[in-house]
Amino acid sequence: FLLSGVADGLYHVIRLGVFLGLLFYLRWDLTLLSLVIVPLFWRAARHFSRLVREASRERRRRSGSLSAVAEESLGNVALVQAYNRQAWEERRFERENVGKFQASMTTARIRAVYRPVVELIEVSGGLAVMGLGTWKLAQGQLTLGGLLVFLALIGKLYSPIRDLSRLGNTFYAASASAERIIELLDQRPQVVESADARRIGRARGExxxxxxxxxxxxxxxxxxxxxxxxxxxxxxxxxxxxxxxxxxxxxxxxxxxxxxxxxxxxxxxxxxxxxxxxxxxxxxxxxxxxxxxxxxxxxxxxxxxxxxxxxxxxxxxxxxxxxxxxxxxxxxxxxxxxxxxxxxxxxxxxxxxxxxxxxxxxxxxxxxxxxxxxxxxxxxxxxxxxxxxxxxxxxxxxxxxxxxxxxxxxxxxxxxxxxxxxxxxxxxxxxxxxxxxxxxxxxxxxxxxxxxxxxxxxxxx
The missing domain is CATH 3.40.50.300 (P-loop containing nucleotide triphosphate hydrolases)
Known part of the structure; x- marks a missing residue:
């Protein structure tokens, strides 16, 4: 996320600012209508991001457990074989593997549902703008060319909004991984050397x-x-x-x-x-x-x-x-x-x-x-x-x-x-x-x- 997400986020914000400026310049009233769906984008992103974060946290936890079981079983392979517990260790490994698979599938299902929801919101916004634009065209307040240009730019406006919302999901998935790193970094040693600790060189041994x-x-x-x-x-x-x-x-x-x-x-x-x-x-x-x-x-x-x-x-x-x-x-x-x-x-x-x-x-x-x-x-x-x-x-x-x-x-x-x-x-x-x-x-x-x-x-x- 740090390597690509930050740059992508900056790119999407710049695109959003450019196309929003153009749309306000062409038709401010239609632009305000097109922005009505932005809160829907935001609410959908918040809801699904929470689900993604929880699923990603579970997936990372399962991944750690899977590695721990594998390391423990292989590190004590002589004991496993001596007690003829190979089948039991295989079942334990399979149980953790299935748990990781289920967590990964949960994440995949959430992402699969999120995409059509966002697209539905985007289409709803486009239809609302198209309806108002058609009415204004019938009233003679808007030309056909002006309406077509506006609708073309609306697609360019929704694209960075959609990408920013997806980036939010990526951020929460990354934060679930960062939590495990932070847990490690937050650990403190049992003893800490004082700032004014004395150097004694070679001790006498008392x-x-x-x-x-x-x-x-x-x-x-x-x-x-x-x-x-x-x-x-x-x-x-x-x-x-x-x-x-x-x-x-x-x-x-x-x-x-x-x-x-x-x-x-x-x-x-x-x-x-x-x-x-x-x-x-x-x-x-x-x-x-x-x-x-x-x-x-x-x-x-x-x-x-x-x-x-x-x-x-x-x-x-x-x-x-x-x-x-x-x-x-x-x-x-x-x-x-x-x-x-x-x-x-x-x-x-x-x-x-x-x-x-x-x-x-x-x-x-x-x-x-x-x-x-x-x-x-x-x-x-x-x-x-x-x-x-x-x-x-x-x-x-x-x-x-x-x-x-x-x-x-x-x-x-x-x-x-x-x-x-x-x-x-x-x-x-x-x-x-x-x-x-x-x-x-x-x-x-x-x-x-x-x-x-x-x-x-x-x-x-």
Whole structure:
């Protein structure tokens, strides 16, 4: 509409002005009669434009739903096939497709009815002018040539009026599409960087939560309530607890995906809202429970942690993450395409790729969110040594519900329903016999001992 509609509208207005001037110059009385039907044009355009807008809005909504169903079904095709739900997904796609078809047909029917209505109004106006002109011709007030010229110009007058009314329908159809764009543009981020945010460069890595309380938007209960802890540079803090205890929420606040409702999250003694958002996130390296790998080469995925890294730095990070050996065996080495979500790699290989990405970032604060969850014992063992190398000399926050992987932490914070139950070292918490000791007994499975720390899923004898 913006590309063509505005120019067309200006063109129709100029045509309307020219022919209206000519008609008033020839016969002002017949011209006034010809304009009597203009309100009818306007009312018809208003009525049908409203219908077109509603139908177009529904058509756009159905189109979005159709795309969403297709993307969701194809993105989870392995699950669909594993549960033999192909027919159900086809019916769901068909249902959305039929809905879009019906909305499109409604729009087509409205436009099909609108055209003859406008033409009927136009013919009515022409007949009224022709009737009055014929009467004036019979009275000798108008010549036959004058009447024929006037009737010819009347057709030229009604043409831009008709086109303007149709343009109105186009405008309302375009506005229905614009509404969906405006809905997106009206969305606001959960956090906004303040105008006077400070730049800190490379942080030392001191992390502090002071009486932090937070509730997710639209939820009635607090995800965190009066949570406090402190991590000095080079220390390791473990957040443990059952699912839903608030561990991942604390990580999101540290990454400043959200701001706390009460209390403060500080980096190097300064509240995160006072710092430049880019500096806050540049100060953190993250290894998540769900290993995120992009469709691209191994090299690109590792360099995602620090764009502009040299090949030597990429290889060094891969070696430190114990990933270099398996990368060399890939068909094209570091230039091998890993597929969407890294589907050509095993879970352990993807995790080591994520560790290499965190290695090359070389951030002062490291956030590990269930780094060994979903890996078998052998794969978990392979990533433990790279994780220890990654944690060395960095402020580390480890999030885990598996207590057997956090025993070497400087300090352990036990969370339950968003509250801090206990804080201390592994040995201190076991000696207290409280919540941590109870959780530890649930995870305690006799197994082998390994120098440098326990195996995932085992406990030292």
């Amino acid at each position: 992390v502090e939560f002071e009486s932090v309380s937070f509730r997710y938007p639209g939820t009635p209960t607090l995800a965190l309530s009066e949570v406090s802890f402190h991590v000095s540079p080079g220390e390791t803090l473990a957040l443990v607890g059952a699912s839903g205890a608030g561990k991942s929420t604390a990580a999101k606040l540290l990454l400043r995906f959200y701001d706390p409702d009460r209390g403060a999250v500080r980096l190097d003694g300064t509240g995160l809202p006072e710092l430049a958002l880019s500096d806050v996130r540049e100060s953190l390296a993250v290894v998540l429970q769900e290993t995120l790998v992009f469709h691209g080469t191994v090299r690109e995925n590792i360099a995602y942690g620090r764009p502009g890294a040299t090949d030597a730095e990429i290889v060094a990070a891969a070696r430190a993450a114990d990933a270099h050996d398996f990368i060399r065996l890939l068909p094209d080495g570091y230039d091998t395409m890993v597929g969407q979500r890294g589907r050509t790699l095993s879970g352990g290989q993807r995790q080591r790729l994520a560790i290499a990405r965190a290695m090359i970032r070389d951030a002062p604060v490291l956030l590990l969110d269930e780094p060994t969850t979903g890996l078998d014992a052998r794969s978990g063992l392979r990533v433990m040594d790279p994780l220890r190398r990654l944690m060395a000399g960095r402020t580390t926050v480890v999030i885990s519900h598996n207590l057997l992987t956090v025993r070497d932490a400087t300090r352990i914070v036990v969370l339950d329903h968003g509250r801090v139950l206990e804080t201390g070292t592994h040995d201190d918490l076991l000696a207290r016999g409280g919540a941590y000791a109870g959780l530890h007994r649930l995870h305690a499975v006799p197994g082998p001992v390994r120098a440098g720390g326990p195996l995932p899923g085992t406990v030292p004898s």
